[in-house]
Amino acid sequence: MELIVLNRRVYAYTGGKPFDAALPCVVFLHGALHDHSVFTLLARSFAHxxxxxxxxxxxxxGRSEGPPPESIEAAGAWVLACLDAAGVQQAAFVGHSMGSLIALEAAAQAPDRAWHLALLGTAAPMGVSPALLGTAASDPVAAMRMVNTFSHSGIAAKPGYPGPGAWLHGANQALMERTQAGWLDGxxxxxxxxxxNGYANALQAAAKVRCTSTVVIGALDQMTPARSAKALMEALKARTVALNCGHAMMQEDPEGLRACLGGALVQG
Structure with a gap:
């Protein structure tokens, strides 16, 4: 589905069902250099x-026009503008990694518009090492390989991953390279x-959130290890679920993630 938000085209995947603003709405927010496709299974499951x-x-x-947001706070405000464009008053915000910070901001900026907040693979602060930032500036493809390696646990490698014919590392690398190539202006x-790296408002934002919250961590996550989310969990008084996977939890434990989000969102 295409929306016009702040005079720019925005793409929203609706899970294979026509969008109905009268139903309880779930908004999925992806992480750095990803797009909606990382949520395909979850989106379809909830839409049906x-x-x-x-x-x-x-x-x-992905398919949304630029430019990219100038800050996490600006991205949170953009999400609320997307709700306006779709005719939605309230939503559950589900964000992964960078998307978790955006979800947090959206729920904090308009507490009455969030009926649940789910943060997947989150951290506060979500600091990025100077080495990675430097490599991202000088050799982005090499930096993507670094991130790809640390985003997956041993579960993703043969013979551990249960999905026959799936190459999680290769698929994620291809997605990141495609997303990078899609923005020509930087x-x-x-x-x-x-x-x-620049977002420092997480705990202040958490204090403004009024809805129930769920934090999902990967026990094998090297990008946002569980300890880096502890202060945020406490500030939100969040229900916490630990999955036996790495940072790429939508790919490494899709069924476990679907089950815990399903339980959280049904309870509200």
């Missing part, structure tokens, strides 16, 4: 279970990681 779904491509990512990879 009585929810309306907006799996958004962030500005300059280094989108560097921009995304600078947004994460």
């Amino acid at each position: 279970s009585g929810f309306s779904v907006l799996a958004l491509d962030l500005p300059a990512h 280094n989108l990879f560097l921009k995304d990681f600078e947004l994460c």
